[in-house]
Amino acid sequence: MGAVFNTLPLSETENLSNISPNRADWLTSHADATGLAVVEVERLWNRFKQLTGSKDQTKLYPDSSTVANELSNDIFVKNFLKHIPRPKSDISSIPFGTFIIVMQWIDSASVQNKLAAIYHYLNNGEPIDSFMISKLLKHVYRDAKEDEIRALSLQFMQQLGGNDQAKVNMSQFIMGVQRAIPPNELDELLKFDIIPVHLLDEASVLPSLQGSATNIRSIDNFGSNDQVSDEQLRQIANQVANKDWSRLAVTLGFLEYDIESYKVTNGNDSAATMLELLRTWREQSGSTATKSRLKRHLNESGFPELTYILN
Incomplete structure (x- = not known):
């Protein structure tokens, strides 16, 4: 890489x-x-x-x-x-x-270039063997037994066109992955948007910061009344606390690993955990942390009845 x-x-x-x-x-x-x-x-x-x-x-x-x-x-x-x-x-x-x-x-980057980068990432650019794959899988499947890891690593090598003794080079790795995973699924797996496309579309109606050569939007055309307030986040957190609030957390972009970590730091208090997640979402989203966007997340996660809080 x-x-x-x-x-x-x-x-x-x-x-x-x-x-x-x-x-x-x-x-x-x-x-x-x-x-x-x-x-x-x-x-x-x-x-x-x-x-x-x-x-x-x-x-x-x-x-x-x-x-x-x-x-x-x-x-x-x-x-x-x-x-x-x-x-x-x-x-x-x-x-x-x-x-x-x-x-x-x-x-x-293209799919092929991303796969080339992953190949370099896995073993510093050196050919990949089943032993290296086993080491990687142990980090992914922490509770798996040694023989299960061994079987998975052999299966992985076979999918790449290798075997227990052989080593897979970069060309074999790229071709093997493309052969084993359908193109649409591979595109989705390797997809990385700094900002999702629909958010870039939303951002086109927001002001750029002054001083940029690409600032073609007027700050006068945008009001601050679409920004989500602390009180609104608190109300939403309290309302979902006794429900399946993790659905909203996932829709906001948090992984299960993140959610569990926030739960621990908040003493398993659902309302406090959800409030911190919402505040983190707002901070990370910056100027796109709007009421309309949060309404969409509430609808997608099964809480359409709470969108009134953002009116």
Whole structure:
């Protein structure tokens, strides 16, 4: 994966590494340098702050303890960050500009290029064997027995065109995955949108931040009355607390792993957990955390009766 990322135009954002995130043009400067929409940069900045555990840290040091909380113990996150290229001026850091360019590549790369990146990610670009697959599967199926892992790894190798003794090269891996998984399903599995397409459509009616070369929308055309308030989030959290509230959490984009973690930190209090999830959703969504969008999520998760709270 490192070999793939090393071809990216990282120089586009190098001159932004010393800009303070407190400056008004922090987001717009990165948007103009990369061609991303401001709302996409805003989403990625919120994700980056999750990684650093800081609101103003512009560089991530993944080899140190600064990677936030449970992310520092996630082997997949650690391996992914390890493969992101580093600037020559500070080889231990990942600047925010580099991070968003890598995310932009993942958003737009072809299926074949993504599979090539995954191949490099799995074994540092070296041929894949059943032993490596077994190691990977142990992290995925933590409760599986050794013989079950062994059987799964052999099945995986056979699907790729190899066997117990052989090693699979990159071409075999790409062809094997494409042969084993239907194209539509593979596209969906590898799909990564910085901002889902329908949200970009919604963002077209919102104002860009001032100072951007791509700011073609007028801030006067947009009122603040569509933003979700704390009181509205609190009412929704209280209303769903005694129901299957996890449906709403999943619809908001949280994984089961995230939900369980929030439950633990909130003492298994359903209302408190849901409120924190809603606040996190609002923070991560930035300017697209609108009433109309939250209404859609309530409808999709089976709580249409609560949309009145957002009127």
